[in-house]
Amino acid sequence: MSPEPTRHGRGERVRIYHGAVRLTAELSDFTALGELTTRLADLELTRVDGPWWALRPGSPAHREARRQAVQEAVQRAREYAEALGTSLTALVEIADVGLGRPQGSSQSRGRTRMVSGHGASVERDEAAPLDLEPERQHVHAQLDARFTVAPPRL
Structure with missing residues (x-):
């Protein structure tokens, strides 16, 4: 709940x-997803945001990226x-980039979701059609790796 004060x-x-x-x-x-979206869109005083797409945390794509x-x-160390x-003689340490370090602002993970229940009415003619086609996902993995090398001849 949020109050709206008088203007004058x-x-x-x-x-x-x-x-x-x-x-x-x-x-x-x-x-x-299609059924839920259709039913929510037919309700009065309701707004549907999304969907947003993301791979599951256990997806094999994450393992392949790592x-x-x-x-x-x-290869770079070699x-x-x-x-x-x-x-190279040994691996000293390997960790995900930023592991154990404070992160900046937390960002939304972008999971598939719908948000409903907006307090203001929305004209049916103004509503944009929802695109329920999944988006292409890009998976990235970054790591810090430290190796030792045999003493070089300088």
Whole structure:
């Protein structure tokens, strides 16, 4: 609830209160997504936002991205060692970038969801059609890797 004060006059008198109810749903069944969206769109005083798309945390795509990141880190370390005329001898440490460090502002993960229950009425003619086609997802993995090398001949 949020109060809306009167615009004129002295004192802080509340003219009206605005309220909203927000519901979030995570769905993996596209049939249910279509049905839910259609039913919510038919309700009065309701707004549907989304959907937003994201891969599940356990998706094999994340594992593949991490595997490729490790391979690229090892290759890069070998190239540095070769530039010094030496070779890798051991892995000292490997961790996800930023692991254990404070992050900046937290960002939304962008899961599939709909938010409904907006307090103001919306003209049916103004509503944009919802695109329920999943978006292409890009998966990235970053890591910090530290290696030791055999003493180079300088």
